[in-house]
Amino acid sequence: MKALVVGKPESYKVEDVPVPQPGPGEVLIQVKACCVCGTDQHIVKGDFTDTVYPVIPGHEFSGTVHGLGEGVDDLEIGDMVSIEPFIACGYCYFCQIGEYNACRNGEVIGMSANKGSLKLDGGFAEYVVVPRKNVYVFKNSSFEEASFLPNLNTVVSGMKRARFQPGDSILIIGAGTMGLLYVQLAKANGSPLVVITDRAQNRLDLARELGADECVLADENQEETLASLTPYGFDVVVEGVGNSKLLEQSMKFVRDRGRIIVFGMAPKDQLAELSPLAINKRNLEIIGSFSAIFCGKATRDLIDSGIIKITPLISHRFPLEEFNDALAQAARPEECIRVVVNP
Ligand SMILES: [Zn+2]
Ligand SMILES: [Zn+2]
Secondary structure, X not given: OEEEEEEEOOEEEEEEOOOOOOOOOEEEEEEEEEXXXXXXXXXXXXXXXXXXXXXXXXXXXXXXXXXXXXOOOOOOOOOEEEEOOEEOOOOOHHHHOOOHHXXXXXXXXXXXXXXXXXXXXXXXXXXXXXXXXXEEEEOOOOHHHHOOHHHHHHHHHHHHHOOOOOOOEEEEEOOOHHHHHHHHHHHHOOOOEEEEEEOOHHHHHHHHHOOOOEEEEOOOOHHHHHHHHOOOOEEEEEEOOOOHHHHHHHHHHEEEEEEEEEOOOOOOOOOOOOOHHHHHHOOOEEEEOOOOOOOHHHHHXXXXXXXXXXXXXXXEEEEHHHHHHHHHHHOOOOOOOEEEEEO
16 A cells, blocks of 8 residues: 655655554554645654654545454445544553643554554554544534544543533634634633634634624734723633743633633743733633543534535645645645645
């Protein structure tokens, strides 16, 4: 089969490799769509510290069931599926208390080399093997829609961590893929005021199409504009970019007793300056949200029911052979939302 193999940082090509075989409890998937995520760019560059090379990347994919390992009897060949990419060990301290995404031995499909019998190769390939427990079946979606399960999963998790309630107002900072998913999920959850900010007008226009009530250009007037929309601040603010300055700003936009979700991934060496006294006196909650836990079924249903619109978020499509172009396109976020590769 054809697969994108990253031999070492900055060195990758589409090669012929053997089709993996599903072991006990595993499923062979024929990949139909695989999103290019920021993490894939880091894996290719070599600055994602957890990566073990050589690796076939790709952790946001969908396809059809092509083979079943021993003991897997509840799937049919041909089922449309997507996956949760995180594989928890099941026995460490955190797994034993049910906090799987803090697992100390966790692995992510598409981010590391295979480990013994554990297959970790990802979806930039014609076929991939994954554990049955990571698989979700779709009935009414396209392959591209289904490939968004891992993306939307983290947003569903963020909303749960925010304890988002019908009637809550929300400010989302950053109208990238994740911000646009937050917009839709907040609307679907009964928010009367969904506001999004970004520096790119074309992204804000898309946010409006997807249901945002107010789309505010992140320029020198934004503070004033946001204050005019909700005089006491937002119930929930999502810092979706991953920038310490934006986290500091979030403090101005959240209401007293409100929640700030730190969702974007900031560079390791960035530190934010926050007033402990303000956090204390205003009863603020600053909540980190990374990865997802126990959200796969909800996420699958949100996509499969059509409640969350995925297709408008896909701006570019490439065959696997043109991965290089796909990667280059994804590195120009001002021109694109999500890039999908069709192996
Ligand atoms: Zn990703
Ligand atoms: Zn564990």
